[in-house]
Amino acid sequence: MSWTDQRIDQLKNLWEKGLTASQIADELGGVSRNAVIGKAHRLGLKSRPSPVKANEPEKKAAPKKAAPVKPAAVAAAKPRTAPSAPAPRAADPAPASGEAAPERAASAMPRIVSIGPGGFMRQGPGDQQAPIPPAPPRRLVPAKPSPEMADKTSLLDLNERVCRWPLGHPGEADFHFCGEPVNPGFPYCVEHCGRAYQAQLPRGVRRPPPPMPFGGPRVR
DNA sequence: CCCTGATTCGC
């Protein structure tokens, strides 16, 4: 594989998005993690929180072939300064204090609930039928970043009523979701339910596998 | 062991 403009672009994007070199290599396909890192450095993309870089630069790395003579322990006191806690990841703005939405104060907070992964509300046994959050008058809709995405269903557009079947690959510009009305009770539309849920047939009678989601298998 | 990124260096 060679570094086409396209692939370089993808590398830049994913790298700046904070994906790990492995993930990027995986995504690009045909390259190793090392290749990604090497390329990233050559592109000048360097410097992301590295696990092994707290100390000041000093000649170390014994070359693989040149005289691996290892000098005895250096008498000079090593800085015993404990490496300060690794810089936190992307600083998420902690909303903790202060008013958030100026338009409407929290209309109702009947009880404290926690939000699980994916945004589902956890309910305790006693909380069974917390009143469904009164649908706030949704007049504001997040703007689409680009005209091309205007009619696509983005992550933000997902709700209980639209098909969550992914089209394209996460991280790519045109990644979106099916968005058709769901098969009631399922996360997908009827068509994609057919793809997602398949009866287990007896061995030997299995049909050839249907096309994979995500636009098909990647070459790796 | 697994993971991570950084660096070196033969090609």
Added chain:
DNA sequence: GCGAATCAGG
């Protein structure tokens, strides 16, 4: 320029 090998921290 490329990337495997290597290093080193978590």
